[in-house]
Amino acid sequence: MEDELVYRGRFDGIEDRKLNSTRLFFSSTFTDTTDERNGLIEHVYPRLREYCLNEYNIQFQYSDMRWGIQSKASNTHATVHMCLKELDNCCRLSMATNCVILLSHRYGSRFAPACIPSRIFQHLLSKTEDKTLLTEINGMNQKKKLQIILRKAADRCCEQNLITKDERDEFHISVTAQEIYRALSNNKHKPRRILCFFRELTDIDELGSKFHDNEDKAESKQLLIDIKNLLKESIDSSEIYTYKLQWKDENDRKKYLSKFFDDFYQAVKLQIDFHMKQNKSKQGNVLHNQIVEHAIQCNSLVQRFFPRPEVFEQIKTYITSSINYPCVLLGKSGTGKSSIMAKLVNEIPSWYSQVNNVSLIVRFLGATPSSSDIRRPLISIIDQICMIYHLNIPSHFDNVKEIFENILIRIPKDENLILLLDSIDQLQTVDLIDLSKWLPEKFPLSSSNVKYGLQEIEIKPFDENTAQEVLHSWLKQDRRCLTAIQHEWLKPKFTQQHKIDPLFLSLLYDQTLTWHSYDEIPDKTFSDIQLTGDAIDYLYDQLCMKHGEILFRRSMIYLQLSGGLSEVEIEDILSLDDDVLQSVFVHYLPPRELFRLPSNLWIRIRNDMHKYLVEKDIDNVPCVYL
Template sequence: MIVSDPLQHEILEHAIQCKTYVAKFHGRADVLDKLEKYIKNEKENRPCIVYGASGCGKTSVLAKTATELSSNDTEHLLVTVPPFEVSTVEIVYNDWLAMKKRSLSDEQRLFIRDLMEERNEILPLYMKLVFDIILTWHSYDSINIELKKLRNVDDCIRYLFNHLEKVHNRLLFIRAICYMTSCRNCISQNELEDVLSLDDEVLESVFQHYIPPVRRLPGILWTRIRNDLDEYITEKEADDSSVIYWYD
């Protein structure tokens, strides 16, 4: 009999999330140095506060710190995580594009540089969302003027969701996101497919030209949505089951 160990699950989840955050980490050398010095100061027993605006990369900084520790002993009890510089954004984007084996035209690169220079501050979350929008481009695509309206994280999320509504069945996408978000204690993928399969409006939109022998949502439809949202959805254990939820 396999006994579920909640602590072991928690440790594993943290390790997986840590690896995910660190994989695309760039810069922040000054912040990392402060945190590492604090951790290695054995005489310090006061808490260290890591603070910054929502989406500035606090979790990523802590994940990186957990994997790379230095050996200096200096007090650093208040550590600010500042926004990115425009020059840093370009370096990060070049690396991410190489990882995705993608490239941009000179016009697209110039547009991105101008877009970032117009920002008073560049949060890593904003930068990541803009990058995901970039991945929907072709090198021969002209610049969509609507992209200049992406002023903040909320604007980017709306733009991405509008794009995904067009890629997937619009009603299916909206209902799937709403059901997943409305569950207080998260939801398993099987449960989400069950709920969607009980939604007559969703099924009617999916089976417009075909009447299946069993009225149930094909699992592949949610899988496609999940794949497109993969970097914004994570899994955790709840009641010995794997459930999905948004990244905090």
């Protein structure tokens, strides 16, 4: 039933990214697990990468958030957000295991939240007016003072039922614990996605400070016990591994590490085998995979869609009428044509009284290797029509246009089929010169010739008022707000241009996501933005500061020069660039035998650039294009 809905153009259950990898997030405290982390990078992850590629032709990626986080992230309290965001991506996009947890005797570092909902903040503020909160914090550094104040205020708010216990716990919880709670929540209905490893050191009292929590030791110890008990209750016992050893005993430690690495590899491998077996039936279905690729593109495009009622009313009038010649959406690049086409997939069924009798077929031409010329998309469309209406699939496709016309005639009279083709201009030149060579001249309703009439609907850029409305809708969607002075920074961008295209507005909005409520001085470079090209340059500058200038700019240059690379190829090329490696290893030195760019660094860049990158499958290998 689910597949039938996909064939009919119902894409609600499909993500906005193709699942083509096992993406594993490794969660543990930092200072006391260096040996395990380094050993995994050196000995285990390469084996899993090779296994996934050879056995299932999928990628294996890992995220170890200890690697490469710039000081800028720590200074803005962004570390926790970055870790949780990457964990969410792994849970959403991994085909198998998505989180592995390693716990020993530390509960982990606890940071003040980077963002506090305004309702909670107002309650906290009312409690910090009590000066007794400040009596215990003299002599502490500013960060520690802030944490103490927030925790005490949260405790008092919770006692008075102003905030919930879960909201109170946000100010006491460690980074590792937040990752664990998030992983359990994300996988609530997804079995066999998490693995857990417990390490018990019998000589823990003889070990240095890096193996212990250094703040609120009694509370941290109890919180660690609670989180371990939760994991034992939530995860099947077969996927929990426990080790007991003396850390100072070198032989004991070596045996443990060897056993840990072997168990880790076998446990992840078992989960990969389990899930790939579940997906095997769909992997061989070429048509289903093609439809899913376009569905992913569709769902990605509608995430930031803003209603354009005047355009949709014209389209609705055309689609629900008896007109039987094609309709063309016209507009300059960046005006949102593709987003409109994607949104139509969701909207069109509601225009009919018999929703179940409406099918939509959408193809984003040029977005996949199989859609760069018109012949292959037409064959795919014919196959899909046959699947929807249970027709016999033609045995050959010598004359695709004729077969297409005959198939259309065979569609049941009580059914409605809407065909959406986006980016006609992306077709090969030979297919563009004369559309009548492949576009049917006869439709089921009459013998109208498409050469004699095309309905055109022009897609125009936003005016100033619409641009403001779009900005406010996006802010509301993300539960954010800007200060009055920050709105003033944006106003000139809307008045400098008579018309604002969605791409320009999207670039501006993405920059507001980095602003804080206490930012009062505008960035001069941002103030100088006038055109889309300026906004792109500014985006690059900001991402350079976040990821490192050398790493980010070289990544973009290699993508441009190559015309598209797989993620493994990107990592390999960056790992051969000495300037890139030198810039990365300033933040963390890798295992001695593995001087290589951590996969996590490219993944973070791709996540930030996702909406501006194109992903295509070449020989079943996903390749990224800029």
